[in-house]
Structure formats: structure tokens, C-alpha cells
Amino acid sequence: MSLEVNLQVRLAKRPDGLPDDDCWSIVEHFVPEVGNGQFVVRNEFISIDPAMRGWVSAGDSYIAPVAIGEVMRARAVGEIVGSRHAAFPVGTKVMGFFGVQNFGLSNGQAVTRIDEALAPMPQHLAALGSPGMTAYFGLLHVGACQAGETVVVSAASGAVGQIVAQIARLKGCTVIGIAGGSDKCRFVVEQLGAQACIDYKSVNVASDLRSLCPQGIDVFFDNVGGDILDAALANLAQHARVVICGAISQYNNLDSVKGPKNYLSLISKRASMRGMLVTDFADRNAIAVSELAGWLRDGLVRSTLDVEAGLTRFPSALRKLFAGANFGKLVIEV
């Protein structure tokens, strides 16, 4: 193992706006030596997430920023190839923050064992990973959707959005998606079972929501923020719940975030708007994994992957998320 090279993507400088290629250095390093209570994972798939943009910004957040020169933080799935940790022997398949590199060193903290019988490896970064958990707890616990209600989800064809749309449909809700472009909108309706999908790039979202949701929106699951959040706020039902899952339209411009100008509707509609972090539900992940794995197995939920080949694709792959160029959960196959 020690003769192998550990290709790593390191943060070279903090991005200003969209991260350019020169924000990263791609270096050859050695495979880490395993100390007592540690193990080394050979990464198979690496998750590319919108949150990565926040992780490389200086400033206050829910997690410390990646330091300049440090290996880029990333969730990954892989196999343990060296171990001096009794609970994680060689051959175990695991998911954890192993970084954008071939081999990650871990002490087992925040590492989950993967049951490949449930679903193929990359799905443990998708429907059975953070996006699936976010969708499940965000919709069912934070949004508290009920059968017969109208659920609207933005970035509906994406990793989180596609699972939200399908769980809402399974729970007996009317689902309206919002996505960029006719191909994505067709997918949201024909493959995910939404009643309609609004192409925000070609129509007025607020007026389409008004005609598609005549009784108003009961749950708005927002992945996007900015103008789309405002369009939804203008169309809430009484006692609506707005789930602030993400705001990808704002991540590259955190110095002048566009806030919701229509927030006064929260008063007249007696509505609530609540932020969420998937990690707050970690103690209940096993419940969600089991239910989502059952839906996947029974064909009731599908989870589309967008797979890039090779670590060197990382800089351009990350930019795909902000251009809407990914179709489904974006991962790198190492």
C-alpha cells in the first residue's frame, strides 16, 4: 500500500465568487501511516456538495473553514485498507469525511459502516446519505407535511430535491417542483411524480405558483433562496411551513445576500420559516436509511446520480453545481 500515491486536492486560496481552478492545488502525497486507533480508507466515491462553497470561506459558520493548504473536506465512501482500530477492520466499507483524495486517515469519528446489501456504494452518498437524510427529516420533521397538502420544492431535480419530491408524493401530498430547464422539469414530473414543475429560467415563478397552488403552499422546501424564496413567500397557505434547507443562489456572494422581501406574509399567513441542518438528526439516521432503502428496493423512490471520473475533475465538478449543470446527485468516482 505504501508504494501507492495519494493524489490530493488541497485548498490553495480562498475563492472570491465562483471557485476558479487556481483555488486548488492537486498534489501527489504519500499514503498515510496508520497509528494506534486509526484506519486508512481507499476512497471509491467522493460527494460534491453545495456546502463546499461555504467550507472554503473564512468567517463564522456551523463548521470551521478548510485551512489554506489543507486537503479539501468531503464526504466519501470507500473500503478500509489498513487498520489499527478494533471496531473498523480491513475490508469494512465506510462513509465519512475522508477528503478529496485517494486515501483518507480516520479515527472512526463520524464514520458510518455501509451495508452494501441496501444499495450500491454511491447511493450511500445520495438517497441513503446526507441528501436523503436532509430530504427525509427536512420534509417530515421540519416541514411536517400532511397528506392532502401542497408541497413545493426548489432545485427539485437535484440530490435533495428529487428525494423531497418523491417522499412528499408517497405521503399523499400534491407536489410542485421548481427547476432550471425543460429537461429537468420533464424529469421532475414524469420520473418523480410531481404534478407540475416550474422552469424558473423561462417563466415568472410567482405567477405560476399562484395558478398551480390556488389554495396556497403548505410546505415550501427551499434549496435555492433569493428570488425563488420570495416567489414562494408570496403564495403561502395559512399556517404554511417554510423549510430553509439551502440557498445555493446566494453562496457565491455572501457579502450581499439577497434577503426575502416578502417575509411579512409570514404574519398574515401565521406561517413559520425554519432553518435546518441534517446533522441535528444524526441520532435518527438509521430510521431514515431503513425506510429510504425500502422505497428504493421497491421502486417507489429513485435516486439519480451524476458521476464524474477522477479526482482531477474536482474544480470543474464543484462549479457544475452552481451552473445547474449537474443532473442528480453529483459524485466523483475515484
Ligand SMILES: NC(=O)c1ccc[n+]([C@@H]2O[C@H](COP(=O)([O-])OP(=O)(O)OC[C@H]3O[C@@H](n4cnc5c(N)ncnc54)[C@H](OP(=O)(O)O)[C@@H]3O)[C@@H](O)[C@H]2O)c1
Ligand atoms: N441544511 C442542510 O443540512 C443541507 C444538507 C444538504 C444540502 N443542503 C442544501 O440543499 C441544497 C441542494 O443541495 P444538493 O446537494 O441537492 O444540490 P443539487 O440540487 O443536486 O445541485 C444544486 C442545484 O441547484 C440549482 N441552482 C444552482 N444555482 C442556482 C441559482 N442561482 N438559482 C436557482 N437554482 C440554482 C441547480 O439546479 P437547477 O438546474 O434546477 O437550477 C443545481 O443543479 C443546497 O442549497 C445545499 O446547500 C442543505
